[in-house]
Amino acid sequence: MNFYGHDGEKRKCIGFCVGIDHAQYMSDEFNKRGIKSVCLTGENSPEERESYIKKLESDTDDLEVIFTVDIFNEGVDIPAINLVLMLRPTDSPIIFIQQLGRGLRKHGSKEFLTVLDFIGNHNKAFLIAIALNGSRYYDKDSLKVAVATQFANIPGCTNIQMDRISQERILDQLNEENFNSMKYLREEYLKFKKMNGGKIPYLLMDYIKYDGAPDPLKFLNKEKTYIGFVAKMEKDEELKKLLEEEVFLKILKDLSNRLPIKRIYEFSILKYLLNNEKIDIEQAKSEILKYVDYVDNESVLHSLNCLNGTYYDSAQLRNSVKCFELKDGVLSVTWDFKKIVQNKKYRVYIEDIINYAIIRYEKEFENKYYGIPFFKLYEQYQMIDAALLSNFTKIHSSFRGQGLVTNGKEYFLFIDLHKDENIEEKINYKDKFIDRQYFQWQTPNNTAQSSERGKNIIFNKDRGINLHAFVRKYKEIDGIVQSYIYIGKGDVVEYYGEKPITVKMKMQNEMPVSLYTEFIKKV
Template identity: 65%
Template structure:
């Protein structure tokens, strides 16, 4: 057989881009023929093409003018490579051009990839595409046919020289200006439907209201459609009167237009209440807070059924509070991109801690609410040495970054990677005002029109220059800044972001990245160039890009080694080899659980909090990219204890001298992150009530989840009554609840604690944070009993709680197989400790994503009841739940297991131990599978 075949699709397992990059690195020559080439796809191949040019690899590319989809900009870029010959097949009305073939020549064979993918970012990374890879020897008839056909096409195509491309480019411009293609989107409001985010928010709002709640908050990144979501919800709710309040007038008019568009023909009047408009009688009124604060008494308190507060993080201010305390609507909705506020009042509390939805950057990418980004991590030049300084020393960092050679290097990379669209619209984030000023001066000297802006510039000045940047006819290309565009300022058409300062905060990195991700007409992707220096905090870039607040050393290393394959859609992340190695080395050396590292994280977050001490866990919900405060709890048993120790704050330490309060706070904190929400919902209810029944508990729990069973509620009552605590647990905790006659009562100790406002605030904080984080991670889904979510993290003892085990829960530890009736729990370490008894020869491993090999305990015989239950689990009604972790411990901390679902024994052999082959009922996703099996 002289031909090998393989199907390539875009999925978590891989994509066509990976195959092309790998083949370009290894081939001796290549030949492409694709119907069209867009710059969005070509940019992803530039480094591979450059590497091939350096090695003398020759290439030929044929594309076409079919349907005018090929971009002249992409053709111009290809011609800059002196090792590539470019031709274009010029189509007419009778002849179409549909080829998508990639041919690579190696020393002993050819690789041919034929399928559906053109060179666009979506076709290479995220579209549903089928491509077949065929490895063929030189003498195969198939290969001869392919090469012959390619040669025919090559001869039938014209040379794409500068003159040809210029003429084609001018023709495309003529099409788009003089003969505009009609807009084929039929924009009738009846046919505009909510996106996934909007649907989720509306479902949750409906559930919150169904249980009598009158307020809720939606947190979603800028540009994800919060205003549309609110209009859809109002359309469904049908209030008689509605009030929409915003901070800025320019937002107000857009909001009113959105509502008018989505809610037509209902006899509803829409009006404005601003400095220039006073439409008091409108049914749906859109008001600035500045004007409403002067006129609110002109309305009755119950004038509005539905109240919407946009940019709700402002709502804790006195001006907002005066207005909000006056009106008594049936329902109030808050919307914000970031639930933080400089006066440090709690936005969550303002909305009764009802968060209907939270969508941060990576979820926005997954739901395609923002555009994809192409991130290129570029090792900075040798002349910039930051290895021996504190990167918080802004003056010294600035001094070392102001290097002419670095400016040339940045411009060289900007030119090489290019940008989406005709005009470069770039934000450059700098280390200081002095650095921004220097960069704009140097760019201007080199002919790239630039300015610098800072907080010292007036709002009018900033608006003037942002409008100039967005204007296609204006020569301004770059705005250098420090942090004024981190959040709150919207420049939708930005197509390039330069990271020119050392990253010392994942929060700031994500905010700066987000400035360019807003959708805009004609904008397909954002180019991000990050110039990575040799400073000590380089690894923070990986934490920011990884997108998970809950990470460990191993998952970060795998993410880097796989070019962040877990990032959804057409987003592309690549770092050059030196940057990758530098970051991996830093991660290896760093202990993410050391007090030094945790203190650094804490103080960096405090700096983001404008220097205010973040006293509460909910403070960490303010920012995308914030640290995980549960790590601080793990270190000192309570967050309050960690802050008191870190800040050397005697007042905080004094609170913990009350033994009952300390035990209660430790007890609640030890449950984080929650794996079952029931207990916290019940305790939160008891903050304001003396007792709770099963029926009332069901009603409270159903505010957060779609379904709940009575036996699990009863089990939660029993757990809160400490029925399943061993004696040592009972000694070191305080009992908050007493179970009596089927009802749960608040204990005397708990009641006395709640009389102290400080104690109450810290206990409530743990409860609110636990419930919010549970909602974020588990959504509203019902997982049954045992209550396990696929691919979630668990410890052994969690299996006792979540399977309603009615014996001492601390017995669930130490053994690889634990059982509760017909539920068997297999806890498996893939890598054993080096000093383990050599007589134990484990063979636990993934065979592939669907099958797992596991060995029972050494004492298990096939003829024993346990042995029979394992090897004939399906026939005997035994559920084998499989939990796997890569390492037992990392950085001195016990690692959690990942639940990969149930498995069924399909093969078995041996005695004491029995080796079984399990077929998993759920295929392990590629990103999780890679993390388990990849060695970095």
């Protein structure tokens, strides 16, 4: 504390402890050393708490530190705090964020907050990395890079110093941890349930309420539906019984499969069709415009076709329920869909997915129109998403496999930076970042300079061809296929070689340093 200091004349500190005995011990020891402290827990009356908080905030009172257990995690506001001591193991990123948040309130008396976290030798120190990384999505690799670079990617005036031993300990734990294992997901779910007041979070919407809540899509992906996961965790026979209704389960899986949504068009139409039997193009457009500030007619029609299942392959048609019928520009609800949403016990879960999808989308992307294709810079995508977002009018699942897929003048480059050790030489492409603005890419190995496709790539600018680059570091982490990150459009400025052609592209957007570091750094 003496070394790192605090902002302001008087130290106004909160120390988060493991239990009441610990908080009392810390308070006694600090008082012995002449630092006026008290221990406040749930056993103190609200009046006592109030009185000590006022003393801590006062510049004239000599109280400098309150040691506490859980009472200040949430709901208690002391904006004047200028020092936070984390004295308990972090067993949940949410609680870490809540405790950190106690000190992050703005106040005229301070320009910065000092946080001292005594990480300790406990087996969940890596959760601090999850809490500090704070991005909407993370994987083991991005967390390792964050730790190795001392969280250089955190915006604003934040300076994090980790001692070498803590750093190594966290990196070792990250190597050992599998974020997709049932053991890890169960722990994360139970922590969230506790935070939810011990109530079972039956709905995806329960997660929207809390900052720092886990991403429920991890649970959903494990079991194909979110309530399937809850049924497993809670051994809930009623939920299991609900999932025995085949039509309901298929609709649930189909909607769950679209999360997180990449454009809001289909789901705004779905929301309307929960209470209406049909929708035409004009009505569909006005529903979509409730959420985005513009939409083109081509995309409105395309989304009606998507809901109709027009672009499903034979397996998708077999495994899904026909919920809507498109005829003469009007999308009507089928009897199968109607009977499910008219039944309260099923409807609540269908409605939940639709509401969650829309609210999450709005929180992340607001109401901006991104054109066609509907890509957002530095967002995560799967290959098949490019078909949806470029209004592809053939079977969408044909967008798979290696490297390059096209829709008219839109060329989509899907790139793995680090190839598997045992990859065949003929597909071991030498794709890499040259710097934050230039990227080297090799075409599929059957592409000749003289072919139409070859010319479209090497003279893309003259020929009006848009080259969209999607990059991922590894194909799989912990057995889970990774998404690609969209890094924008590029133009070819140099090229050489045949089958494959090696091209150097100048990207239209210079890459943010933090993302660039994440891509190129191996830990």
